[in-house]
Amino acid sequence: MILGSRNAEEIIMSTNHYDYLIVGSGLFGAVFAYEMKEKGKKCLVIEKRGHIGGNIYTEDVRGIHVHQYGAHIFHTANRDVWNYVNQFAVFNHYINSPVAVYEDKLYNLPFNMNTFYQLWGVKKPEEAKAVIAAQIADLDIGEPANLEEQALKLVGRDVYEKLIKGYTEKQWGRSCQELPAFIIRRLPLRFTYDNNYFNDPYQGIPNGGYTQMIEKMLAGTKVLTGISYKDFTASGGAVFDKILYTGMIDEFFDFSLGHLEYRSLRFATEVIPETDNLQGNAVVNYTERDIPYTRIIEHRHFDIASALKPGTGTVITKEYPADWKAGEEPYYPINDERNGALFVKYQELAKSRKDVIFGGRLGQYQYFNMDQVIEAALKTAKEQI
Numbered sequence: 001m002i003l004g005s006r007n008a009e010e011i012i013m014s015t016n017h018y019d020y021l022i023v024g025s026g027l028f029g030a031v032f033a034y035e036m037k038e039k040g041k042k043c044l045v046i047e048k049r050g051h052i053g054g055n056i057y058t059e060d061v062r063g064i065h066v067h068q069y070g071a072h073i074f075h076t077a078n079r080d081v082w083n084y085v086n087q088f089a090v091f092n093h094y095i096n097s098p099v100a101v102y103e104d105k106l107y108n109l110p111f112n113m114n115t116f117y118q119l120w121g122v123k124k125p126e127e128a129k130a131v132i133a134a135q136i137a138d139l140d141i142g143e144p145a146n147l148e149e150q151a152l153k154l155v156g157r158d159v160y161e162k163l164i165k166g167y168t169e170k171q172w173g174r175s176c177q178e179l180p181a182f183i184i185r186r187l188p189l190r191f192t193y194d195n196n197y198f199n200d201p202y203q204g205i206p207n208g209g210y211t212q213m214i215e216k217m218l219a220g221t222k223v224l225t226g227i228s229y230k231d232f233t234a235s236g237g238a239v240f241d242k243i244l245y246t247g248m249i250d251e252f253f254d255f256s257l258g259h260l261e262y263r264s265l266r267f268a269t270e271v272i273p274e275t276d277n278l279q280g281n282a283v284v285n286y287t288e289r290d291i292p293y294t295r296i297i298e299h300r301h302f303d304i305a306s307a308l309k310p311g312t313g314t315v316i317t318k319e320y321p322a323d324w325k326a327g328e329e330p331y332y333p334i335n336d337e338r339n340g341a342l343f344v345k346y347q348e349l350a351k352s353r354k355d356v357i358f359g360g361r362l363g364q365y366q367y368f369n370m371d372q373v374i375e376a377a378l379k380t381a382k383e384q385i
């Protein structure tokens with residue numbers, strides 16, 4: 001049952017004791033709510049946005065499931081997690097194969113033999129390896145200390161300069177020398193002709209969109225949308241034994257130890273009625289520093305099995321990275337040394353609140369993928385029972 005905030009008072013009056021108050025209806029909150037409901041616990045979910053689903057929320061525009069907060073492609077190597085999500089949705093067989101544009105030329109991603117052929121005309125893996133080795137022969141990189149060293153060590157100077165440096169520096173708003181190496185290790189590097197962006201054996205997008213999947217997880221749990229945690233607690237009334245908090249951990253503690261840093265995004269979505277196929281692919285990355293967006297998503301290509309009629313038009317979203325300021329949406333934690341150390345201090349502080357569990361990208365300050373969120377939420381739920 002999903003209710004607007006105006007119904008908050010009614011709910012509180014009629015049922016005022018909950019085992020858990022769940023703050024945030026994103027994937028972490030929804031999985032936790034489902035697990036707790038299955039174990040007979042009574043939960044109330046509160047959500048500050050006007051809709052459920054957090055950043056995986058999809059909205060129908062002309063029958064196209066638009067990923068309102070950026071492309072979400074589900075992938076996992078964990079069979080249990082794959083079976084778990086398949087309870088709530090039928091997944092299509094979408095395989096993410098983005099292309100990158102650099103100075104008007106197209107390159108396949110992730111970095112693989114197609115990319116190396118496009119860059120250097122090499123056809124054999126040994127030839128590609130030799131080009132990369134020659135490009136970094138003058139460098140002596142041991143354990144990479146930052147993203148730049150890691151990228152150079154893996155793929156050489158051309159790929160770094162054309163496909164990584166500009167994209168990464170606009171995405172994160174800082175130099176590749178100041179960023180952690182692990183970010184670039186998210187991308188596979190292959191010496192085969194394989195454009196699958198992920199190595200995981202299970203991949204797809206739920207038919208019907210992610211919102212329907214979250215609705216199924218939250219079925220039978222009371223959800224109030226359009227109300228923040230602060231406003232909810234200030235209104236008093238509901239009694240709960242524990243809180244699952246999936247918002248920003250530093251905000252929960254009123255930033256008392258200082259601000260953690262986040263990276264934000266701005267999405268510009270356009271309906272283009274004149275064509276059913278603008279760019280021929282769901283995701284096109286723009287890797288030059290001077291182009292202000294990182295990628296353009298054409299949503300209908302996520303929905304490969306859809307029965308979209310010709311003439312439906314198309315919907316695209318340009319994704320602009322942005323500095324994060326208080327009051328804006330935080331999308332990515334910035335897992336560098338300073339923020340890591342501050343987060344540890346917040347974790348210490350969190351021990352003083354035995355009644356509160358912190359979960360998700362913002363509560364745990366981790367660059368989680370969706371499957372990792374589910375793993376973490378299931379683990380948390382198990383610990384509670």
Ligand code: UDP
Nearest residue numbers: 100163164165167168171183184186285287
């Ligand atoms: N990246 C890049 N060039 C690309 C795509 C990605 O250099 O064309 C780098 C960039 O540093 C980015 C990281 O790889 O932050 C991880 O990319 P991913 O697609 O996993 O990012 P997400 O989808 O989580 O934003």
